[in-house]
Amino acid sequence: MNDLPQQLASGLILGAMYGLIAIGYTMVYGIVQLINFAHGEIVMFGAFGGLTAWLLLPQGTALTLALPLMLVMAVGVSVLVGIGAERFAYRPLRNAPRLAPLITAIGLSIMLQQLIWSFYPDAKKARSFPQFSGESVQLLGANVQRGELFLLIAAPICMIALGFFVAKTRTGRAMQATSQDPDTAKLMGINTDRIIVTAFAIGAAFGGVAAIAYGLKYGQIDFKIGFILGLKAFTAAVLGGIGNIYGAMVGGVVLGLAESLATAYIEHIPGMELFGGGAWKNVWAFVLLILVLLVRPQGLLGERVADRA
Amino acid sequence: MPLLEVEDLRVAYGKIEAVKGISFSVEAGQVVTLIGTNGAGKTTTLRTLSGLLKPLAGKITFDGEVINDMGAHKIVAKGLAHSPEGRRIFPRLTIAENLQLGAFLRKDASGIQRDIERAYTLFPILGERRGQAAGTLSGGEQQMLAMGRALMSQPKLLMLDEPSMGLSPIMMQRIMETITELKAQGTTILLVEQNAQAALSLADHGHVMEIGTIALSGTGQELMHDESVRKAYLGED
Numbered sequence: 001m002n003d004l005p006q007q008l009a010s011g012l013i014l015g016a017m018y019g020l021i022a023i024g025y026t027m028v029y030g031i032v033q034l035i036n037f038a039h040g041e042i043v044m045f046g047a048f049g050g051l052t053a054w055l056l057l058p059q060g061t062a063l064t065l066a067l068p069l070m071l072v073m074a075v076g077v078s079v080l081v082g083i084g085a086e087r088f089a090y091r092p093l094r095n096a097p098r099l100a101p102l103i104t105a106i107g108l109s110i111m112l113q114q115l116i117w118s119f120y121p122d123a124k125k126a127r128s129f130p131q132f133s134g135e136s137v138q139l140l141g142a143n144v145q146r147g148e149l150f151l152l153i154a155a156p157i158c159m160i161a162l163g164f165f166v167a168k169t170r171t172g173r174a175m176q177a178t179s180q181d182p183d184t185a186k187l188m189g190i191n192t193d194r195i196i197v198t199a200f201a202i203g204a205a206f207g208g209v210a211a212i213a214y215g216l217k218y219g220q221i222d223f224k225i226g227f228i229l230g231l232k233a234f235t236a237a238v239l240g241g242i243g244n245i246y247g248a249m250v251g252g253v254v255l256g257l258a259e260s261l262a263t264a265y266i267e268h269i270p271g272m273e274l275f276g277g278g279a280w281k282n283v284w285a286f287v288l289l290i291l292v293l294l295v296r297p298q299g300l301l302g303e304r305v306a307d308r309a
Numbered sequence: 310m311p312l313l314e315v316e317d318l319r320v321a322y323g324k325i326e327a328v329k330g331i332s333f334s335v336e337a338g339q340v341v342t343l344i345g346t347n348g349a350g351k352t353t354t355l356r357t358l359s360g361l362l363k364p365l366a367g368k369i370t371f372d373g374e375v376i377n378d379m380g381a382h383k384i385v386a387k388g389l390a391h392s393p394e395g396r397r398i399f400p401r402l403t404i405a406e407n408l409q410l411g412a413f414l415r416k417d418a419s420g421i422q423r424d425i426e427r428a429y430t431l432f433p434i435l436g437e438r439r440g441q442a443a444g445t446l447s448g449g450e451q452q453m454l455a456m457g458r459a460l461m462s463q464p465k466l467l468m469l470d471e472p473s474m475g476l477s478p479i480m481m482q483r484i485m486e487t488i489t490e491l492k493a494q495g496t497t498i499l500l501v502e503q504n505a506q507a508a509l510s511l512a513d514h515g516h517v518m519e520i521g522t523i524a525l526s527g528t529g530q531e532l533m534h535d536e537s538v539r540k541a542y543l544g545e546d
Contacts, residue, residue, distance in 0.1 A: 180400060186380075186381035186385075187359060187393065188413045190410075
């Protein structure tokens with residue numbers, strides 16, 4: 001167990017990434033009770049946006065200098081796709097039965113994957129993402145790659161900013177009101193259409209940040225990365241209590257830790273030799289989800305929705 | 310010109326017509342009430358006036374402008390506030406935050422603060438519990454909050470939907486006293502009530518709704534003394 005700090009650090013990093021993406025699911029669900037299953041692809045588009053920025057810069061640009069521009073581009077692309085999805089795919093179905101937007105979301109995510117596959121240069125196979133060179137950094141007894149440091153800095157900043165925005169600003173207050181009772185929010189003079197767009201935009205922006213983090217961490221991206229990332233982040237959102245922004249982060253971290261610890265230690269438990277290692281990590285992630293939902297169906301930080309009239 | 314004029318208004322849910330061509334008006338400074346049984350179309354009428362539902366036909370003129378196709382948030386901005394049926398306070402926000410949301414479209418911070426204090430004077434219990442989540446209030450207290458919140462937009466016309474619903478007799482009386490007080494201050498009110506006795510006694514004009522139409526209109530006093538109204542709504546035989 002002497003590599004425990006390392007495993008905890010890996011889990012935390014992975015979890016922070018899931019958490020950032022989970023924000024996108026939870027914000028949108030909190031406002032319109034819609035699971036935007038295309039959110040993973042919104043993240044994937046952000047990753048390709050970031051890569052495009054890198055490719056447009058002159059060769060030999062230092063990654064540290066390029067990073068802000070890549071980040072702006074990733075966030076910009078994700079937000080555009082997110083807002084576009086709301087406007088053209090979901091808004092026309094606002095009053096349709098719930099199954100309609102769900103199927104639309106699946107269709108949208110296939111479409112977005114195929115757009116990259118078909119039109120992005122050389123994207124039929126994985127494309128390499130720029131990497132920080134240099135040694136990994138020692139942090140509390142764990143080795144952290146330089147690329148992963150980005151996530152450890154960006155995730156807390158994003159969360160604090162979002163927490164402040166929701167609790168303290170006028171738009172944030174309007175967002176809470178819309179989530180609790182959309183019709184009555186309108187009666188207060190809140191333009192709920194704009195609030196819905198804002199929720200999509202914020203979620204997508206967080207996805208854009210996570211996309212850069214993904215690229216830096218794994219060193220390559222392809223048109224399929226949104227699928228499993230989206231699925232894990234959705235799991236994190238449900239685990240933490242969907243609709244609750246802190247729940248998304250907590251769910252992400254719990255899920256990341258569970259994956260990392262299960263991968264490292266399960267195979268050392270007598271009798272469980274066959275069920276350890278990386279191949280089983282997704283299984284353990286979903287076992288954890290099922291266990292949590294058995295005990296707390298509303299998720300770790302979720303509230304019972306009985307007070308919804 | 311009346312502050313609110315409704316002409317031949319028709320509203321439908323899908324194919325079912327809930328309001329079948331009603332006309333009435335509200336003059337500035339008046340209290341007008343719509344009474345009638347469940348399903349008469351009273352709530353549907355209010356929800357259409359505030360823009361939550363779109364009319365099938367007819368014309369709604371408020372303060373000199375036709376508001377048929379205006380979004381709900383724009384209608385509030387014009388000065389039409391709606392305290393909805395079932396109170397609909399924001400349960401997980403505090404009382405103070407609920408009141409602030411009532412003033413969402415106002416920019417005058419000091420005026421908003423002054424009006425919040427005024428709401429606390431009108432309903433002292435709200436002031437005592439200002440930092441508490443609104444969902445923890447009793448039904449009557451929630452009704453006070455809903456009315457206080459609607460007043461925060463400084464409306465030209467205040468619409469109250471069933472303010473006495475589900476309240477104890479004492480609380481009901483308290484709410485009706487408040488409406489009388491608001492009337493005395495010159496607030497224009499469109500009141501929907503099942504408690505016909507209380508509503509008619511303080512209304513300048515009343516309209517009796519029956520399955521989507523206005524069956525009878527008159528001053529509050531006239532309706533209170535109308536035999537058919539007494540039989541149907543005031544529990545006399």
